[in-house]
Amino acid sequence: MDESATRLLQRIVRRTPTEKLKATLEKWDRLTAAQRRSVDFTEPKWALIEKLVDACKENEFKMKHITELEMILVIENPNQGMWYTFQLVDPEDDAQSVDLLQFQEQFKSHLRELKRNVSVKIKKHTDQAVWIRIAWGDSFSRPNHLKPTYVVHQLQSPYIFVSSLTSKLKPLLLQALTFSTRHLAIKDANLSGRKLTAIRDLLMKEYQQVFPTKYPSPLAENNQTLSNLNIEREHAEASANRHRMAGEAFGDGTLPELQFAVYKMETKFKDPTNVAMTERDEPFRCVVKFSSTNLLESLRHCAASGLASTPVTPLLSSIPLKGRNYFVITDNAPGAASRAQQPQI
Amino acid sequence: MEQTNASVTRTPLDSVAVKRKSKSRSYRQSYRSCLGVASRLGLTPARRLTTNRKAPESHNITVNPEHLALLVKNEWQLAYVTPLHQFRHTQLRSYARHLSAFVVAEKQQGLAVEVSGLQNGFKASMTVVQGMSEADDDPETVLIQIHSKPLFSRPDDPQKLVWSGWLTCINGNPEYLHSLPKDFTCLPLFVYKGAENLSSLVKSWVQRTFDCCFGPLELSQTSLQWLAALWTNCHAESNIQHLRMLWTLPSAPPLQVTYAVDPHDVWELWGSVRKGSWGDGAGEARWIDLEEVASFMQSLKSHFYRHFKLDLSAGILNQVSTALGSARFNGRIKISNSAYVITTLTLLTECALLKMPI
Numbered sequence: 001m002d003e004s005a006t007r008l009l010q011r012i013v014r015r016t017p018t019e020k021l022k023a024t025l026e027k028w029d030r031l032t033a034a035q036r037r038s039v040d041f042t043e044p045k046w047a048l049i050e051k052l053v054d055a056c057k058e059n060e061f062k063m064k065h066i067t068e069l070e071m072i073l074v075i076e077n078p079n080q081g082m083w084y085t086f087q088l089v090d091p092e093d094d095a096q097s098v099d100l101l102q103f104q105e106q107f108k109s110h111l112r113e114l115k116r117n118v119s120v121k122i123k124k125h126t127d128q129a130v131w132i133r134i135a136w137g138d139s140f141s142r143p144n145h146l147k148p149t150y151v152v153h154q155l156q157s158p159y160i161f162v163s164s165l166t167s168k169l170k171p172l173l174l175q176a177l178t179f180s181t182r183h184l185a186i187k188d189a190n191l192s193g194r195k196l197t198a199i200r201d202l203l204m205k206e207y208q209q210v211f212p213t214k215y216p217s218p219l220a221e222n223n224q225t226l227s228n229l230n231i232e233r234e235h236a237e238a239s240a241n242r243h244r245m246a247g248e249a250f251g252d253g254t255l256p257e258l259q260f261a262v263y264k265m266e267t268k269f270k271d272p273t274n275v276a277m278t279e280r281d282e283p284f285r286c287v288v289k290f291s292s293t294n295l296l297e298s299l300r301h302c303a304a305s306g307l308a309s310t311p312v313t314p315l316l317s318s319i320p321l322k323g324r325n326y327f328v329i330t331d332n333a334p335g336a337a338s339r340a341q342q343p344q345i
Numbered sequence: 346m347e348q349t350n351a352s353v354t355r356t357p358l359d360s361v362a363v364k365r366k367s368k369s370r371s372y373r374q375s376y377r378s379c380l381g382v383a384s385r386l387g388l389t390p391a392r393r394l395t396t397n398r399k400a401p402e403s404h405n406i407t408v409n410p411e412h413l414a415l416l417v418k419n420e421w422q423l424a425y426v427t428p429l430h431q432f433r434h435t436q437l438r439s440y441a442r443h444l445s446a447f448v449v450a451e452k453q454q455g456l457a458v459e460v461s462g463l464q465n466g467f468k469a470s471m472t473v474v475q476g477m478s479e480a481d482d483d484p485e486t487v488l489i490q491i492h493s494k495p496l497f498s499r500p501d502d503p504q505k506l507v508w509s510g511w512l513t514c515i516n517g518n519p520e521y522l523h524s525l526p527k528d529f530t531c532l533p534l535f536v537y538k539g540a541e542n543l544s545s546l547v548k549s550w551v552q553r554t555f556d557c558c559f560g561p562l563e564l565s566q567t568s569l570q571w572l573a574a575l576w577t578n579c580h581a582e583s584n585i586q587h588l589r590m591l592w593t594l595p596s597a598p599p600l601q602v603t604y605a606v607d608p609h610d611v612w613e614l615w616g617s618v619r620k621g622s623w624g625d626g627a628g629e630a631r632w633i634d635l636e637e638v639a640s641f642m643q644s645l646k647s648h649f650y651r652h653f654k655l656d657l658s659a660g661i662l663n664q665v666s667t668a669l670g671s672a673r674f675n676g677r678i679k680i681s682n683s684a685y686v687i688t689t690l691t692l693l694t695e696c697a698l699l700k701m702p703i
Binding site: 263265267269270271274276277282283284285287288290293294298299301307310312315316329 | 596597598599600604605610613617618644651654655659
């Protein structure tokens with residue numbers, strides 16, 4: 001086992017908590033039974049590292065085996081690092097019939113044409129997604145396995161999630177992806193976050209949705225006793241309305257955990273009491289960033305408790321509706337309300 | 346013309362609040378109650394919320410540039426100090442010796458073996474910083490520094506600065522300063538930075554030696570809004586690069602809103618809010634009214650509300666920052682531009698004076 005593979009293995013073992021390491025090694029299933037028995041997971045980390053390095057050396061593993069281990073680890077724990085979303089557009093006629101083998105071959109060969117010395121590993125995880133791990137090198141150096149890029153292509157959807165990609169290599173990767181999936185273009189979907197599961201659930205709408213209904217609760221009895229039940233009834237009705245509208249805008253139950261949303265605003269300043277600013281031609285430029293441990297939950301709570309006026313403004317409800325968390329807001333036609341606009345790539 | 350503006354809005358000495366058209370009633374009520382409290386406790390009416398301030402201008406400060414550089418590049422924590430009893434600016438060297446001995450003794454408490462004095466020796470120094478105070482009544486600023494050798498250093502290595510603090514009073518209220526008995530020196534603002542254990546040691550030494558007491562100085566919402574307006578006002582002279590405000594809304598989980606405005610646009614908004622003459626550039630020093638600050642913040646909040654239907658008043662303003670400095674709700678401040686040190690410290694001195702329990 002050469003030195004770079006050893007280094008990668010050491011780094012993987014060092015950075016992974018012991019319980020996750022145990023589960024991942026079992027899934028990897030490349031160590032012999034004897035080796036598995038000899039590894040004692042209650043030992044300190046440095047002892048574990050030494051044992052595992054020795055075991056892998058015994059089995060004469062190469063870099064590809066170690067990268068397999070890393071890939072299993074990342075697939076099991078995808079909620080780390082920063083993920084950015086892209087969307088494929090303009091499918092060609094045969095885009096639907098691309099099968100996995102064809103995609104693999106075309107992607108690998110196209111990427112190798114664009115950049116020499118890349119190491120690509122593709123794995124299909126359940127039936128939902130295809131995971132790709134890319135280690136980049138160039139004509140003078142071997143692929144750097146310590147800084148791989150991970151790409152997840154959600155099947156049956158045009159969405160692709162990418163993590164750890166430098167801006168220099170971005171066009172190459174996007175071109176290879178577009179070509180091998182038989183589409184004509186790819187664009188930035190303006191959705192980013194730390195938790196892959198959250199942004200994926202948001203886009204695939206895999207959380208409890210609330211659909212607007214005309215009669216949300218069973219019709220009330222007509223002969224209610226009066227007195228101060230009226231006040232409670234007024235408040236209850238308003239509160240129920242708020243909760244309903246908040247649910248319709250953001251969803252019900254557990255919501256996907258987004259961390260932030262950024263709005264770049266370039267709308268005009270309108271205030272009837274401030275004539276000077278209202279008559280300005282230039283927009284009032286500002287950038288607003290919302291952040292929270294669970295952004296959608298916070299926004300739903302704001303709407304339900306009355307901190308935000310209901311009906312929820314389309315700027316905020318666009319986050320789950322369109323599956324984005326970066327918006328550029330401009331005024332369009334004179335007098336029209338501001339709406340979200342997609343920026344050019 | 347500026348003078349008549351100022352006299353109309355200056356708070357009167359008796360406790361009748363001036364009836365004026367105020368856009369937000371909460372401000373009027375809050376300072377009326379503050380006046381009420383002051384007169385009830387029989388305090389001098391000198392300490393009350395200032396409703397107007399001089400617009401900040403860049404000053405040519407005649408301070409030692411090293412000291413200024415030290416002040417500008419760090420983020421400081423704030424505290425207030427009650428007046429010091431029998432503090433002499435002439436005896437700083439002996440005070441410094443006492444402080445060094447105190448710090449060393451406290452550090453060695455509990456150690457059975459006497460550690461050689463030079464190894465971790467802390468050496469305190471106190472110097473007067475000339476040129477910072479503007480008004481004649483202000484006592485001179487005192488800078489306290491503690492140097493020490495890092496743990497594994499060789500004997501030749503120079504000592505490093507591990508803790509520094511400033512006791513200062515800039516443009517303190519002259520009526521209050523005059524009302525103090527003769528032996529007391531009022532340096533109400535304590536600006537410090539360093540390890541927490543050293544800070545508490547210095548504070549306890551000062552408390553014991555000069556019979557005073559310390560307390561944390563948090564910046565109220567009004568002070569943060571003043572800072573936002575004052576810094577925006579400086580955009581004509583030095584580019585603030587952005588006005589960034591951080592609000593926290595009480596949802597579950599709490600929602601943080603960072604609202605960053607383009608400097609030119611926010612400067613025009615500030616200009617449109619100001620009453621009186623505007624646009625003749627930097628001329629004589631002009632007064633800024635509390636009402637103007639209030640309507641400036643209200644305009645920013647209403648622009649936000651128009652888009653997001655979220656009222657920022659429901660939350661707390663935690664932090665205000667521009668290229669000239671940043672201030673946090675929990676009492677941390679960073680002054681990035683040395684030209685505006687005096688105005689910022691004036692506002693902070695006033696906050697400290699207001700927060701003091703005496």
